[in-house]
Amino acid sequence: MSCLAAAEQYLSRGWHPIPCRPREKVSVIRWRDYQDRAPTLAEVRQWWSAWPTANVAIVTGRGVVVVDLDGDGAEALLADHGIALPPDAPRVRTGHGEHVYLGCPEQIHNRAALFSTAGHKPQVDIRGDGGYVLAPPSLHPTGRQYEWLVSPVGELPPMPDALMRAMRHAPQGAAAAPGANAPGWVAAALSAGVSEGQRDTMGAKLAGYFLAKDHPLDVVHAILAHFADRCTPPLPAHDIRRIVASVAQAHARNHPPEPDAPADDTPAVLHVGYAVQQVLDEIKAGPPQVVPTPFPTLNSMLAGGVRPGEFVLFGARPGVGKTAMALDIARHAAGRGHVVFIVSREMVLAALARRMLAQHGKHHAARLRAGTITDWPRLVDTAERLSALPIWLTDHAASMRDIDACIAGLTYRPALVIVDYLQLVEAPSTIRERRLQVEAVSQGLKGLALRHAVPVMCLSSLSRPAEGRDKRPTLASLRESGELEHDADIVLLLHREGTGFDTECLVAKNRDGETGSVKLRFTPEHVSFAELAQYEPDDPPHWTDHE
Numbered sequence: 001m002s003c004l005a006a007a008e009q010y011l012s013r014g015w016h017p018i019p020c021r022p023r024e025k026v027s028v029i030r031w032r033d034y035q036d037r038a039p040t041l042a043e044v045r046q047w048w049s050a051w052p053t054a055n056v057a058i059v060t061g062r063g064v065v066v067v068d069l070d071g072d073g074a075e076a077l078l079a080d081h082g083i084a085l086p087p088d089a090p091r092v093r094t095g096h097g098e099h100v101y102l103g104c105p106e107q108i109h110n111r112a113a114l115f116s117t118a119g120h121k122p123q124v125d126i127r128g129d130g131g132y133v134l135a136p137p138s139l140h141p142t143g144r145q146y147e148w149l150v151s152p153v154g155e156l157p158p159m160p161d162a163l164m165r166a167m168r169h170a171p172q173g174a175a176a177a178p179g180a181n182a183p184g185w186v187a188a189a190l191s192a193g194v195s196e197g198q199r200d201t202m203g204a205k206l207a208g209y210f211l212a213k214d215h216p217l218d219v220v221h222a223i224l225a226h227f228a229d230r231c232t233p234p235l236p237a238h239d240i241r242r243i244v245a246s247v248a249q250a251h252a253r254n255h256p257p258e259p260d261a262p263a264d265d266t267p268a269v270l271h272v273g274y275a276v277q278q279v280l281d282e283i284k285a286g287p288p289q290v291v292p293t294p295f296p297t298l299n300s301m302l303a304g305g306v307r308p309g310e311f312v313l314f315g316a317r318p319g320v321g322k323t324a325m326a327l328d329i330a331r332h333a334a335g336r337g338h339v340v341f342i343v344s345r346e347m348v349l350a351a352l353a354r355r356m357l358a359q360h361g362k363h364h365a366a367r368l369r370a371g372t373i374t375d376w377p378r379l380v381d382t383a384e385r386l387s388a389l390p391i392w393l394t395d396h397a398a399s400m401r402d403i404d405a406c407i408a409g410l411t412y413r414p415a416l417v418i419v420d421y422l423q424l425v426e427a428p429s430t431i432r433e434r435r436l437q438v439e440a441v442s443q444g445l446k447g448l449a450l451r452h453a454v455p456v457m458c459l460s461s462l463s464r465p466a467e468g469r470d471k472r473p474t475l476a477s478l479r480e481s482g483e484l485e486h487d488a489d490i491v492l493l494l495h496r497e498g499t500g501f502d503t504e505c506l507v508a509k510n511r512d513g514e515t516g517s518v519k520l521r522f523t524p525e526h527v528s529f530a531e532l533a534q535y536e537p538d539d540p541p542h543w544t545d546h547e
Helices: 003-013 041-050 074-080 163-168 185-192 196-212 217-229 236-256 274-284 296-301 322-335 349-361 365-370 374-388 400-409 436-454
Strands: 017-022 054-059 062-068 091-093 097-103 111-117 119-128 134-135 147-150 313-318 340-344 392-394 414-420 456-463 490-495 504-510 516-523 529-530
Touching: 003 017, 003 041, 003 054, 017 041, 017 134, 062 074, 062 504, 074 097, 074 119, 097 529, 111 163, 111 414, 185 196, 185 217, 196 217, 196 236, 217 236, 236 436, 274 340, 296 504, 296 529, 313 322, 313 436, 322 340, 322 349, 322 456, 322 529, 340 349, 340 400, 349 365, 349 374, 349 392, 400 414, 400 436, 414 436, 436 456
Parallel strands: 313 456, 313 490, 340 392, 340 414, 414 456
Antiparallel strands: 017 054, 054 134, 062 097, 062 119, 091 097, 091 147, 111 119, 490 504, 504 516, 516 529
């Protein structure tokens, strides 16, 4: 059964299904919107049309409670307390244990480590209001598939009375809910953690609590790392950095320094052990999400693609095809379930959509522009397939503040941001010199990548070579500021000689990998690129039009 079919089936049972990233437990929508209301069938179909390989999760609460048996021996912990789960209760095999679905008319808050062995596995967690769990046929991050051991039939069996009594008498540390402000909530969260649906909310709340007490950022990071290890599952290190950076930014806006207060310019000094622990946390959390390009050789140079927090500068002279290549990358990423957000300062959205239609369906771009396409059914089919991709666009974000606000306000967390192009993004009005304006935008985009933990690919114009010099662009060709190459983690430069279609993508800078060049071929009819190695030797210089 596909995840879409499963989600439709769960919806018919009155449950609230939501999509998560493929092979991950991270929701790609604002799941809290569906705590009190079920999604519509149209919403469910739209989600899995945009993300065909998305995992399916069930938002718990409103009578649906899930007992999370985490690790071998978790059910024996229940038996030690005189609790037996109903044998007819729906039961799922997960990546590290089992989920048992029960009904309960009362409002049940989440309980992390209701029963555990000194805070370690095996342990029993309760998923009530304020969370969600993956459901079959989702894939666990380990690759193991969730599957029903006992399928849901009819009404959910009620929670055993003994379990209800244990819940009511559980220590406060196991009962911290995301919105709880009861005395001791900080200690409760730090000692017991929270479940996956609560981690971001509680992490942000803890970060705000300690930042308000003027703790240094490295201390707040260390505290949240302690909290993250106790969550179920543990919160990845890159999510901790994202949460702290976002809360710190909001805190700085809402709590400006007093006018007469001296600025604290003392640099943060960290012990090497803290930096080492960050590395270990990142390794333990597994590899970060990588967004691939359509070009295998380029992916090889970039160790798979671009990563969260990376700032990628993509430069070319006018007419070489930097926007076309960026759209190729956007469609390729979106086709693999990655949410893409495109900010255009050069072209209106209709022009971008026309280019993507030409690329996606191999339609003749000039005929699309002139409105002389003859194969209308094929164009409609292309439009439907393109519309199903998780790509969001704006041509109204003029400044860094606008772009930041758009990303923060998106319903779906982007996995890739593309800005077209750097020299057209407005700098702060207080900066008058053009070179400093460009540098401010560049530094702002790098900060944006780190703050939102997303790769940001920004297109840039290049200066023209002096007469008689080698026309191949270099880092020195980046226009209007030599600081651009220092801000970027990766610099890609497009180059084409004369009027031919063969193009080079030069990896001029790669902070954590190799440099070199990738041979591409441009198809002007479809304003699209493909790697030259993908062609057979007798391939024509460009595709013929299907129209």
